[in-house]
Structures are given as C-alpha cells and as structure tokens.
Amino acid sequence: MTTNANNSPIILIAGHWLGAWAWDEVCEHLTADGRRAIPMTLPGLDERDSGRASRTLDDQATAIRQTIIGAGASEAEPVVIVAHSGANAPVSLVLDQRPELVRHVVWVDSGPVASGSVFAPDAPEDLDELPLPPFDVLGEQASLESLNTETLQRFRARAVPEPGPVLRQRVELTNDARRAVPTTLVCCSIPSAQITELADAGHPMFAEVSRLDHVDLVDLPTGHWPMWSRPGDLAHIIDEAATTPVG
Structure with missing residues (x-):
C-alpha cells in the first residue's frame, strides 16, 4: 500500500539544550512550501x-508520542519525525x-541509538543538569562551522x-520493527562515506545504521x-524525505 505523504505532519525535535525555537528558520521554509x-x-x-532537572528520557518519549497523536497520526496516516543530535535517544x-505511527525519520547529524546506550555513562548521580x-x-x-x-x-x-537523568538513562529497545521505518541521515559534520565505513565496521555510535532496512x-x-x-x-532535504512515497 502506498501512503500519500503530501500532508504528513513534520515533527521537529532539536538536540541538547534546545527547544522548538531552534527550528524557526527551517519552519519558515517548510511552511512557505505548504x-x-x-x-x-x-x-x-x-x-x-x-x-x-528531574525529567527523563521516558518523559521525553511520552511527550513525543503525545505530539504525534495530537497531530492526528494513525497507521494509515503516519507522521515524519526530524531528530537532531541528542534527540536521537528519545526518538x-x-x-x-x-x-507504525512514523512514515519516515530524518536524523540531522545524528542517527538511531542501539539498545543499552547511555549518552553520558560517567555522569555522576548528583549531577542535576548540564549547562551549555x-x-x-x-x-x-x-563542529561550530558556519555559525x-x-x-x-x-x-x-x-x-x-x-537534565541529568536524560544524560544517565540507559536506552532499552526491544522491537526490531523500528529498523523498518524509512530513514534519511543528513550528514553534516561527518561525511556520508565516513559514516558508512564506521557503520560497516560496527562502530558503536553508528552500528544501528547498518541494521536499517531502508536508509538514504x-x-x-x-x-x-x-x-x-x-x-x-x-528544509529542502526534509521536504524531499517527507514526500518520498512509501510502498
């Protein structure tokens, strides 16, 4: 079955230290394109x-699910998720x-994490939060290039x-169906050729990439x-990913 993606909502989630405001300029381009x-x-x-400071990865995942459902997502009408950097763990x-609620995921200078991953395993238990x-x-x-x-x-x-708990929490994953969600990796600070090499070599940061069923x-x-x-x-790359038909 082919899903019509023309009106699929695009949910954008930035990485550490950032909120919705980080996407202002990208959203201007996306909304201008309808x-x-x-x-x-x-x-x-x-x-x-x-x-x-007490919020956890579970809290963040719950909020993302609620946003997806609030956007009207269903198995027949799934959404597109754009995840930047440290948003990769909750996503x-x-x-x-x-x-089944996600038709395409776009990782921005990021990628899926493996089960058992911890962002900062050495972070002390008494670390309440990590400032920029x-x-x-x-x-x-x-890389701060071009800023x-x-x-x-x-x-x-x-x-x-x-929040400290976000940095310390272990990611537990059990559903292999996550790897079947069509995926785009936007390679910025590390070129795609190097990411492919690292993934094929089993590098812990990129090992999940080699296990994806459909990845560009x-x-x-x-x-x-x-x-x-x-x-x-x-925004153009996101729009292209969002409009790619899914069979």
Whole structure:
C-alpha cells in the first residue's frame, strides 16, 4: 500500500539544550512550501518548568508520542519525525514503541541509538543538569562551522541546561520493527562515506545504521547545527524525505 505523504505532519525535535525555537528558520521554509511543521520542546528543556532537572528520557518519549497523536497520526496516516543530535535517544524509544505511527525519520547529524546506550555513562548521580559548555569546549565535541557571532549569542542566551537523568538513562529497545521505518541521515559534520565505513565496521555510535532496512544518506556539509547554518537546504532535504512515497 502506498501512503500519500503530501500532508504528513513534520515533527521537529532539536538536540541538547534546545527547544522548538531552534527550528524557526527551517519552519519558515517548510511552511512557505505548504508543509505542516510542528517543532516541539522536550520535557526538561522548557525554562518555565520548575521541575525540568528531574525529567527523563521516558518523559521525553511520552511527550513525543503525545505530539504525534495530537497531530492526528494513525497507521494509515503516519507522521515524519526530524531528530537532531541528542534527540536521537528519545526518538529511538518512540520508534521502538510506535513504529507504525512514523512514515519516515530524518536524523540531522545524528542517527538511531542501539539498545543499552547511555549518552553520558560517567555522569555522576548528583549531577542535576548540564549547562551549555563554553563554546571553545563545545567546539571540541561538535563542529561550530558556519555559525556567526549573532547565532552563537542567541544559542547562549536561549540554551536550557540538559537534565541529568536524560544524560544517565540507559536506552532499552526491544522491537526490531523500528529498523523498518524509512530513514534519511543528513550528514553534516561527518561525511556520508565516513559514516558508512564506521557503520560497516560496527562502530558503536553508528552500528544501528547498518541494521536499517531502508536508509538514504544525504551530505549537507556544514557544522553540527545546520538548522542555523543552512536552514533552507535542510528544509529542502526534509521536504524531499517527507514526500518520498512509501510502498
């Protein structure tokens, strides 16, 4: 059966320290093209939430499921999910729990996690939250290429500390059907050829990529935050993925 994706809602989820606001420019491009874009802020990343430091990956996965259902998703009319960076853990949980509600997943400089993964296994139990590091430190962990001073200032001003429980929680996955969801990897700070090599070699960070049933790798050379450095190009890739027929 072929699903008509023309009106499939696109749910956008940013990585650590970020909320729905991170997708503003991408959403402008998507909505201008007639797409229904739904950016969301994960539990623990809403600065107005007084209990945000206690939020977990399970809380985040629940919120994503609720957003999917609230968008009208069903097995007959599934949604598209766009997951950037550290959003890969809660999105992987959702794909494990309700794969039938997702017609396509787009990983932005990210990818699915393997069962048993922990983002920060060495994080101490008394770490309540992790603030955005200084940019010289962050730049050693993820590429800041093509981000101008104004963008970095906005990042710093609006970033919300990441909850400690999210960083420490182990991802438990049991449903192999998650691997059948059609997938696009948007390769920004690491080129697709290198990701393919790492996946084939069984590198822990990319091992799940080699187990996917339907995956396309698309190069978008830039830093780790393409929603700011190349929003129009990223929106185009998302739109292409969202409109690809699924048999």
